[in-house]
Amino acid sequence: MSQGRIAFQGELGANSHEACAAYFPDYEPVPHPTFDEAFEAIKTGDCQLGMIPVENSIAGRVADVHHLLPNSGLKIIGEKFKPIRFQLMVNPGVKLEEVTTVQSMAIAISQCRKTVKRLGLKAETVGDTAGAARMLAQTPDRTRAAISPALAAEIYGLEILLRDIEDERHNTTRFLVMTAQSEPEPPPFTSPCITSFVFRVRNLPAALYKALGGFATNGVNMTKLESYMEDGAWTATFFYAEVDGRPEDRGLALALEELQFFSERFEILGVYPADPFRARA
Structure with a gap:
């Protein structure tokens, strides 16, 4: 039984969704198209928590979030670091030698450029890593692959051809756990804060x-x-x-x-x- 709902920005299968599932498995993950909408869902009580990315070890800070934080009215109650792993996925039965084009979010393609170059694939950008997997599932194409998190393959029924294709193993995103509580319970004094x-x-x-x-x-x-x-x-x-x-x-x-x-x-x-x-x- 769900303890509540946790908001994230992106589509089902995104890295933020994976973070929700990993750290708050008893909460129902709720996707939102924009950070503004995710913040609003927390503020209105539609979601009790939010899993919000604030910086990545390669890409730097998430600018939209840092401008929303000061006046959001929300409180930070935790931080979570998630290693970012990207998978090359295709429609069921497709072989690697059939693939000529790969689609994903621009930043994901840039973080996997060595594999993309080695395979000689044409890269096409879309707005979301999980969205790339969803679109491939909705419109099957034996010449296309998506670069997405593993959870996206599970959700959209795709097969992973190559695992963990990111260029840098230290690729990590830091998430903040947000709440609308004005005075959340303080952390235990035994914990570094x-x-x-x-x-x-x-x-x-x-x-x-x-x-x-x-x-x-x-x-x-x-x-x-x-x-x-x-x-x-x-x-x-x-x-x-x-x-x-x-x-x-x-x-x-x-x-x-x-x-x-x-x-x-x-x-x-x-x-x-x-x-x-x-x-x-």
Whole structure:
């Protein structure tokens, strides 16, 4: 019996769907065409959780998500790292030597370009990796293959000819687990934690330098700092940051106090357990 619903962006069989199935097997995965719609489903309560990709070890950050996060009204309650594996799949019975064209999302093709080049295939881009598999299933073609996650082959009845064809084995996507709860249950104190927050510095000379000084003097490790453009202005004064620890830790508490003194806006987006993948990477 399902414990609830978890929203993701993309089609059934996408990498985000695989992440939902792997980490929240008791939740019903619910696909959405856009990140805006996935966020809205969480906010309205149609879905209790969201599995949202924020960065990839090859492609970098997911820009749409980072612009939605600060004003989403959602909270981060977890992070999950998922190795990205791509499969070359075809309609049942098709042999590799019959295939002349491969279709997938542009970024997936680029991450499998060595295999595509070795096989001498013509690449055609579509909007979604799982969508490439669905389209191939709906319109069978013995000369075509799709580059998609393994789950897509299972869902759409395709056969995998070549497994794990990505160029780089370190290809990994980091997902954030989101909720609409305004005060989610804090993680256990036995778990190493990450604190994510946004802030806008005051209009003062060297404001960012002063705002961040407390993290260095209090020995707090800042693992991410990214700037945003607001309202078309070319001055970057709005930032998203992640640090090791939780706000109750004395060092981080002092650092955040100093940050807020030099900021006109400050909001914690989430305090959540660090994925064990961090220690293995």
